[in-house]
Amino acid sequence: MAVSSSLPVIRERRTGPEQADLDKCVHCGLCLNACPTYRELGLEMDSPRGRIYQMNQVANGDAITPEYIRHLDLCLACRGCESACPSGVPYGRLIEAARAELKAREKPGWRARQTQRIIFDQLLPSRTGLQLAGAALYAYQASGLQRLLRASGLLTVFGKLGDLEALAPNAEVPFFYSRIGKTFLAMGERRYRVAFLAGCIANIAFARLNDATVHVLRRNGCEVVIPGAQTCCGALHLHTGLREKAKGLARRNVEACAGEFDAVITNAAGCGSTLKEYDELLEGDREYSEQALRFKAKVKDVTEFLAGIELNRSMGPVEVVATYQDSCHLAHGQKIRTAPRKLLKAIPGLIFREMPLADVCCGSAGIYNILQNEMAMQILQHKMANINGTKAALIVTANPGCILQLAAGARLFGTGQRVAHVVQVLDEAYRNYETNFGRA
């Protein structure tokens, strides 16, 4: 089936927040303490209730002011408020629609248009573009230039750019691209056939995480297909208000995973949230709306999938004290909290210690830590204080973006803790078993 970006659409949601969604807020304030920006600033206008109030004002004719834009920009879209809200306010939908409205009215200058075109049109959806960027990053890191610059303190001269360097991912060669389009057989009896969506940036910066995911799935009786036609999920496009571009990517992924699969697996909570909302994104799309519903029914976070099947318990010990940071898009977006904890507690030798406020955002939030670096670092510093209190040597989470943010936190405000995804710890346990007893 041909993919077209100009498909006929029967019904299209208006760009701004729906009045019915705004009206669900009864102004009770029960969400305030779940909001990282309100916790940091103590300002009503930087709380969920305050932001909903401002969206309401705009929906009812008030002008869009720079203050309104600033309060919305400062929101992490972490959806912590959605979990705390007893009235079922769909805050994630509200902020996405409010940002799409701002984007539609924006008249960006030439430079902003070019930057946006390069990142969202050419880089994220393009394997070649990401591979080139990954190669440049790898050269910077492997040549020792990064180590030299960090040790010399020269990065402070670059101001904001220097701050951002601390958040750069490590390029992991070989990149994961060589596995795309391939099928990996189950180890032992085949119980499931799954499609794995490997992400976009993850293919260069999280190749080892993707390899670990494939290995853990295979050790649990999965034949793992990595569809060749997959592309970026569109989450970053949606967070930036580029809804139409996200729809094009959604159509490509729905087609790529149209085969006979028991599940479509992702190891990135942020991507998973978006993939599970493709039905909303493609609602009214004559050609893709039904396919999107079928696709959504199969999407599973890797922790959700593994916790829902009979887990292969042939694991060797991983002797470490570990704590778990909820990824917002897993805990608040997908309501998955127990699955990752259940998996960690199944690993022999691992001592699990819960941290306070584990489900408050770490400040990563897609590219928030790049765009709102100062607030992201403030939030991270408080997060690390809670983590340091557990004395855990390993911080586990379920989203690549959170791994980068927490690794920066461990380096800047922590005790040099190791940071890993849940499946990487499981992978370690399976490999420890294999080293001692061979495969089982």
Ligand code: SF4
């Ligand atoms: S999404 Fe997160 S940052 Fe934004 S208002 Fe809700 S809790 Fe606060």
Ligand code: SF4
């Ligand atoms: S979003 Fe929910 S919790 Fe927050 S003020 Fe409105 S109704 Fe209350």
